[in-house]
Amino acid sequence: MEMLLFFLWVLTVVAADVPSGEQLLLFKQRQPEPVGILTRDNGAPVDFTEANFSLNISSLINHEYFMDTITHLSRERIPERVVHAKGAGAFGFFEVTHDISDICKAELFDGVGKTTPIAIRFSAVAADRGRNDLVSDARGFAVKFYTKAGNFDIVGLNTPVFVLKEPLGFPNFVHVNGRNPATNLFDNNMMWEFITYYPESLFLFLYIFSGFGTPYSYRYMPGFSIHTYQVENSIGDTHFIRFHIIPDLGVKNLSPEESFKIGAVDGDFYTRDLYDAIGEGNFPSWSVSIQVLSQYDVEHADFDVFDTTRLLPEDKYPLRPLGRIVLDRNPVNYFAEIEQIAFCPSNLVPGILGAPDKLFESRRLSYRDTQYYRLGANFKKIPVNCPYRSKVFTYERDGRPTFDSNGKDAPNYYPNSFFGPVPRVTCSNTRLLEIKQDPAYNFDQAAQLINDMSEEQRNNLVTNILQSLGTVTRLVQERVIQLISSVNPKIGEKIAVQIYLNRTLIDKLH
Ligand code: HEM
Ligand SMILES: *[C@@H]1O[C@H](CO)[C@@H](O)[C@H](O)[C@H]1NC(C)=O
Ligand SMILES: *[C@@H]1O[C@H](CO)[C@@H](O)[C@H](O)[C@H]1NC(C)=O
Ligand SMILES: *[C@@H]1O[C@H](CO)[C@@H](O)[C@H](O)[C@H]1NC(C)=O
Numbered sequence: 001m002e003m004l005l006f007f008l009w010v011l012t013v014v015a016a017d018v019p020s021g022e023q024l025l026l027f028k029q030r031q032p033e034p035v036g037i038l039t040r041d042n043g044a045p046v047d048f049t050e051a052n053f054s055l056n057i058s059s060l061i062n063h064e065y066f067m068d069t070i071t072h073l074s075r076e077r078i079p080e081r082v083v084h085a086k087g088a089g090a091f092g093f094f095e096v097t098h099d100i101s102d103i104c105k106a107e108l109f110d111g112v113g114k115t116t117p118i119a120i121r122f123s124a125v126a127a128d129r130g131r132n133d134l135v136s137d138a139r140g141f142a143v144k145f146y147t148k149a150g151n152f153d154i155v156g157l158n159t160p161v162f163v164l165k166e167p168l169g170f171p172n173f174v175h176v177n178g179r180n181p182a183t184n185l186f187d188n189n190m191m192w193e194f195i196t197y198y199p200e201s202l203f204l205f206l207y208i209f210s211g212f213g214t215p216y217s218y219r220y221m222p223g224f225s226i227h228t229y230q231v232e233n234s235i236g237d238t239h240f241i242r243f244h245i246i247p248d249l250g251v252k253n254l255s256p257e258e259s260f261k262i263g264a265v266d267g268d269f270y271t272r273d274l275y276d277a278i279g280e281g282n283f284p285s286w287s288v289s290i291q292v293l294s295q296y297d298v299e300h301a302d303f304d305v306f307d308t309t310r311l312l313p314e315d316k317y318p319l320r321p322l323g324r325i326v327l328d329r330n331p332v333n334y335f336a337e338i339e340q341i342a343f344c345p346s347n348l349v350p351g352i353l354g355a356p357d358k359l360f361e362s363r364r365l366s367y368r369d370t371q372y373y374r375l376g377a378n379f380k381k382i383p384v385n386c387p388y389r390s391k392v393f394t395y396e397r398d399g400r401p402t403f404d405s406n407g408k409d410a411p412n413y414y415p416n417s418f419f420g421p422v423p424r425v426t427c428s429n430t431r432l433l434e435i436k437q438d439p440a441y442n443f444d445q446a447a448q449l450i451n452d453m454s455e456e457q458r459n460n461l462v463t464n465i466l467q468s469l470g471t472v473t474r475l476v477q478e479r480v481i482q483l484i485s486s487v488n489p490k491i492g493e494k495i496a497v498q499i500y501l502n503r504t505l506i507d508k509l510h
Helices: 002-014 019-030 048-052 064-073 167-177 188-197 199-212 256-265 269-279 295-300 334-339 358-375 443-452 455-469 474-487 489-509
Strands: 087-096 115-124 139-147 150-157 229-232 238-247 285-294 319-329 352-354
Touching (some): 048 064, 087 139, 087 269, 087 334, 115 319, 150 238, 167 188, 167 358, 188 455, 188 474, 199 443, 199 455, 199 474, 238 295, 269 319, 285 295, 443 474, 455 474, 455 489
Antiparallel strands (some): 115 139, 139 150, 229 352
16 A cells, blocks of 8 residues: 555656646647747847847846846845745635524625635745655645635644744744754754743644644645634624634545655655646635634633633534635746735634734734735735735835835825725724633643544654654653653653663664
8 A cells, every 4th residue: 555655656746747747838738829029127029139149249238138137036035934934825715604693794704605715825834945845844724715804814734733822932933943053954852852841832743743744635634723713793792713624535644654755756745736636626625614612611611712732622612514615726826826925813804803812912913024024015915915805995105115006196194084095884892802821731632632542643653753852862852751751651651662772772882
């Protein structure tokens, strides 16, 4: 079975008759003659001689086509995302299959059968842009809904929990998952030590090391909002929901051996798989459901239901179906549509107030801040980020570069008496719930997760942990063994035995 899989992957990579291998040919089929006359970037036509020769002309400075081309090249790169740099994306739609108007009045949910265009970007968390897809890592699952009431983003992961609930820990988390400042190499010492100082993060890493770190492909990957969002219905009642987005193909992960083999052949496997599936008309789909809590549930739960390191138990808060997601279009231009897409938890619409926890609050700042840096002051005017199904009237003006009509000749200050944009009149005055949060605690759920694992998942967990922990210093190994043992003594012991055996071997050799 495994070998068969392996050969299939090799075939896919080598074969040219898949959409990713044939993209140029397909272009030519649609386009039987050159798309147009080559021009300079000022639109002036370029002659045959300009396009062919630069060596035998006396001054390159006068060669405008050469100058345009060579100076633009120097400016092709933009900063990659500080996290989630490597990813793939596609477009499609969300369709409401079940009415939730008793809970949430958001325009995109109002009416069974209603569809809303969406964009999705899947990503690895820690990997930089060129890194191998098959490296074990949590995965981003970000959805942008282009609703008539503005863009709504769910910026989630393929795990139902996050590493932290304490936002100041986030920069540390990013650093330990990145490269060592001296060696410029990924350094497992950093990551494992972080886990022992933020023990609540172990829960997420148990998901990663048991298989979620290497999904079968993005098409087999679930998405979770993680945060518990506050929502409101048309009469102003408040509820709290978590989104679950489950692949119709089933949740499936690769074993350590499979991911190693595929990674050795194709470091862009996840990107290729998504592009080819959609290109072949094999559209991936997901079912969207929600866990629902009333204000009463929130007040009477015996734990912090906004804790991003904890699950909301499904027996207590069962999944309620909401809709489905289908991806049916590949990006036409990756840089324009996927590299420049900007998700932000603060892209919210009427009826959805966001989550009241501190992590969410910090994310409201972080994403727009990084996107101003990464894409510039007018990143929301880039077509893929534009709320194109609602009309935008703001008092924001100018900035580098502005490439729409910039509010035309309307007044640029507020309030004014000259019919610039005015706020809508609404009777809703629902405010985000104010909460106070305790330190994270999730060892009970971490222990439960290991208990619920199949024998195979538990073996994969040990194999994956050993592969990563085997190379770190003994000091950190001790801290980790202690931590894992406190969650599950058996798994802790299995890991310890292998590590100590290895040490004995190594000590003998020396
Ligand atoms: C529940 C916790 C979190 C989840 C589920 C999450 C998820 C994601 C996802 C999916 C992306 C990739 C978006 C894309 O495809 O473009 C992303 C990017 C990012 N995240 Fe988070 N994240 C979380 C927590 C945080 C926190 C606490 C911060 C900072 C305070 C943060 C800062 C960022 C930044 C700066 C980016 C890069 C955005 C860009 O350059 O466009 N994240 N996150
Ligand atoms: C110049 O460009 C044209 C059009 O692409 C091509 O047919 C021709 O072979 C080129 N000549 C040289 C000398 O490169
Ligand atoms: C450069 O050389 C080519 C080939 O000899 C010739 O056709 C072309 O006119 C020359 N260009 C200039 C600017 O001298
Ligand atoms: C054993 O030690 C070697 C060398 O340090 C290391 O590469 C390997 O990951 C270790 N394996 C285990 C199970 O500790």
